[in-house]
Amino acid sequence: MNLLQVNVWKGAETGAFRTFEVPRQASQTVLDVVTYIQRSLDPSLAYRFACRVGMCGSCAMTVNGVARWTCRTHVDAVAVDGRLEIAPLANLPVVRDLVADMRSFFDKWAKARGQFKGARTRKDPFEPISPQSPERRAVDAAIECIGCGVCYASCDTVTWNPDYLGPAALNRAWTLQQDARDTGKAERLRAVAGDGGCHACHTHVSCSERCPKHISPTEGIAGLKRAAAKAALRGTL
Amino acid sequence: MTARSETLLWIGQRASAAVLALCVVVHLATMIHAVQGGLSAAEILGRTRGSAGWFAFYAVFVLAVSVHAPIGLRAVLGEWLGWRGRSRDLALIAFAVVLAGFGLRAVFGVFGAPA
Numbered sequence: 001m002n003l004l005q006v007n008v009w010k011g012a013e014t015g016a017f018r019t020f021e022v023p024r025q026a027s028q029t030v031l032d033v034v035t036y037i038q039r040s041l042d043p044s045l046a047y048r049f050a051c052r053v054g055m056c057g058s059c060a061m062t063v064n065g066v067a068r069w070t071c072r073t074h075v076d077a078v079a080v081d082g083r084l085e086i087a088p089l090a091n092l093p094v095v096r097d098l099v100a101d102m103r104s105f106f107d108k109w110a111k112a113r114g115q116f117k118g119a120r121t122r123k124d125p126f127e128p129i130s131p132q133s134p135e136r137r138a139v140d141a142a143i144e145c146i147g148c149g150v151c152y153a154s155c156d157t158v159t160w161n162p163d164y165l166g167p168a169a170l171n172r173a174w175t176l177q178q179d180a181r182d183t184g185k186a187e188r189l190r191a192v193a194g195d196g197g198c199h200a201c202h203t204h205v206s207c208s209e210r211c212p213k214h215i216s217p218t219e220g221i222a223g224l225k226r227a228a229a230k231a232a233l234r235g236t237l
Numbered sequence: 238m239t240a241r242s243e244t245l246l247w248i249g250q251r252a253s254a255a256v257l258a259l260c261v262v263v264h265l266a267t268m269i270h271a272v273q274g275g276l277s278a279a280e281i282l283g284r285t286r287g288s289a290g291w292f293a294f295y296a297v298f299v300l301a302v303s304v305h306a307p308i309g310l311r312a313v314l315g316e317w318l319g320w321r322g323r324s325r326d327l328a329l330i331a332f333a334v335v336l337a338g339f340g341l342r343a344v345f346g347v348f349g350a351p352a
Contacts, residue, residue, distance in 0.1 A: 160316035193240035199247040200312070225247065232244040 004079060006033055008045065009087040012094045017085065018042075030063050030070035030078065034086060034098065047098040054212065057146030060153070061098050062087040067153040069212045089153040105149050105166070112169040113191045116176060117184035127181045135178040142175045142220050144213045151207035151217055163196035167207035167217035170198055174220030177227060186236065193228035193237060201225075238326075246308050253305035260298040285347050292348035299340030307333040 002024040007017040020037050031049055038045040049059035054072040061070050063078050064085050075084065092100040120127065129136050151167040152158055158166050165173075173192045176182050192198050201221045208216040231237035238246075271281075285291060307329040314320040314329075 157316070190240040193244050195238055195243065197240070197243065199243050202312075228240065228244045229248050232241050232248065237241045237244055 003082070004033065004075065005083045006037065007083070007085040008034070008037060008098070009094075010045070010097055012096055015094075015097075017087075024075070024082075028075045030061070030068070030073045030075060030084065030086065031059050033075060033084065034061075034070065045098070046096040055146060057148035060089055060148040060150050062090055062153065067150040067210055069148055069150065072212060089149050091153050091155065091158045092149065100149070100153075102149060104162075105152050105168070106147070108165045108169040109147075109172055111191065112165050112173040112197075113184055113188035114169060114172040114176070115184075116179065116182055118181050119183045120181070129180055133180075135180060138178045138220075138223070139175050142171050142215055142217075145171055145215055146213060148212065150210050150212055154206040154210040156204050156206065157200055157202055161196060161200055164200045165192065165196055165198075167201075167221065170201070170224060171215060171217040171220045174217075174223055177224065186231075189224070189228055189231055190237060192224055193232075198224040198228065246311070249304050250308040253301040253308075256297065256301040257305055260294070260301060263294070264298065282347065286349060286351040288348055292344060295344045295348060296341065299344055300337060302340060303333045303337035306336060 004022045004024050006020045006022050008020060009015060010018045020041050022033050022036050022041075025032065031052065034045070034047050035049075038047065047059075047061070049071060050056040051058075052071045054069060057069070059070045060067060062068075062085075063070065063073060064080060064083075066078075067089055068078070070086075078084065086098060088094045088098050089100040092102065092105060095101050131137075131140075145168060147168065149168070151171075155164070155167055157164050170192055173188055176188060177185055198221045201218070203218060203222070205218050208218045211217070228237060271284075310332065311325065311329055314325055
């Protein structure tokens, strides 16, 4: 039988890799491998998943040193000489085994004012938004984020500066800054232009390179920098 | 630091980078052109002293360095050494003053009025 050698992180912040042998299957995903290990080899293995089809964003892990969504990552595409190394996402505390603590990641979305703030009530008519408008197109390019944390785990600036809001939170802020209906833009721009905000980004582009949804947070962050610069020069920041 | 201050520092670094890109090209091209055939220090000073245009050019060059380098160093100190807050910014203001001081002293020496 064709076997895959899989090193899996066991423990929390301190721990060690443990090696498992997993039968190779056609079209096998990394999540399939982790599930096999938990169901057949080590029932104590902790990991997180939900939808299995690339929608929920909960199964991201570090696979052979690179953050990936495991449910949509085929073993054939990432195994090197029949070996896999699976670890929890980087730049986040480890709860146990392959489960990263996502609190700081999502807390930063709130810190970046990632909530929509509108003025209309349900009794008002819809705001007409042209699908062709530049703002709506910018939103379209960035809105499909599933909050998997792959960009955050791949970002060198997050590693070096724990206060940095990170690509996902800034990408979310960028979509809201482009939303004609949103009324919290001035406050949000102040939130993302301060310490640990958009100016901390060094444009390494790891987030855009690794995003499984092919979003480019780098572009959004650059847009936030431009918007902050204009506001600062106008004296409105 | 406020959002406005952070943003002004970012603008300062980008604007000084644009100035430096031009200054470095002009500086290198002039150096390469001027030393063709060899020049002594006395010959160099003979040509440079009293030149108001080059004085202004190198004064701008030095001031752009004094703006650009401390802002870049600010990120390096924060990310690599974890040095943040007021003490870092005061140290970098001192660093900027030292850079500008030594740089302008050299500019005066090379491009100032002939002795």
